[in-house]
Amino acid sequence: MIIAANILAICLYLLAAGLQAAYLLNKIKQPKTSILLGIGIIAVLAHTYSAVHTIYSEQQIDLGFFRVSSLIFCCIAAINLISILRRPTSNLLVALFPLAALSIVVSSLASPVRGISVASPGLFSHILISILAYSLMTIATIQAIALALQERHLKGHHMGGILKALPPLQTMEQILFELIWIGMGLLTLSLVTGFIFIDDLFAQHLVHKTFFSILAWVIFAILLWGRHQLGWRSQTAARWTFVGFAALMLAYYGSKFVLELILS
Incomplete structure (x- = not known):
């Protein structure tokens, strides 16, 4: 099956x-x-x-x-x-x-x-919420890539192909920040459930995951603050999204890649 x-x-x-x-x-x-x-x-x-x-x-x-x-x-x-x-x-x-x-x-x-x-149901919920948070932030990053390319081509006055079929720039920005807000909520829940249901998040085998997850949370929080207080848009928003996503992926994929694909 x-x-x-x-x-x-x-x-x-x-x-x-x-x-x-x-x-x-x-x-x-x-x-x-x-x-x-x-x-x-x-x-x-x-x-x-x-x-x-x-x-x-x-x-x-x-x-x-x-x-x-x-x-x-x-x-x-x-x-x-x-x-x-x-x-x-x-x-x-x-x-x-x-x-x-x-x-x-x-x-x-x-x-x-x-x-x-x-x-433990608590540990299972932590794993599930973490996977959902990673998933949403991945979509947000792909959205940020499309947004950055769209704005660059608009400034160069040569929109064409797939980029021409994208929604208006303002709509693309709204979609990006909606995804990030929801992703931040899930990432917050992931960290909270981690601290509650995992005995020692700063143990040697978990400290890198905890550090990069918190770093990603801080980066996305700064991005949302910058959007609200400073009016950050398109290229600036895309860059912060890329950095936050990189930190988030290092929290999981960095250690997994080294342990399972290189050291094994």
Whole structure:
């Protein structure tokens, strides 16, 4: 069943991304939102099934680099589908869905790592909230990249291709800060649940995660303050988003990459 779910999710992710890409390249008319949502929902459900059954078994979670990456991209795809209902963000499917499909392929080929016990509901909630926070901030970073490119091309008076199909600059900014506000809320909950349910967040094997997570929180907090008090926009907002995202990814991926892919 897991293999079948993987194949189904990959095919549907690529189909939805292909339809939207064909529209952006002026090959077809804009696909109906309901069609993209239908394809995307089935893909996400299949991806969720395979990711959960790959990671979770017998009250243990395999938090391997590639396994968690697949779950994060599953959350990213789901969040993007939800955002389509409120904002014109369907163009993000072109980038996000192929990455989600790739994450499934890599996860299915990766070797399992020793799982950790999740008998504690508190620890499980901390892990889940952290994954959701990473997912939202990843989408925010992709949004920031699109925003920065859009403004640069607008100033150069040569908008074209995919960038021409993006929503207005002001709408792009609103979407970015909505994502960051929600992501900050989840990141705050992640830190709070970590301090509550993990015995010693500053233990040697956790101190780097704690440091970079707090650093990311501070960076995003400064960005939101700058937006509210100083009116930071587009390029400035994008740069702060990139720095905050880099710190957040170092909190998890930095140590995972070294421990699992280099030292192993």
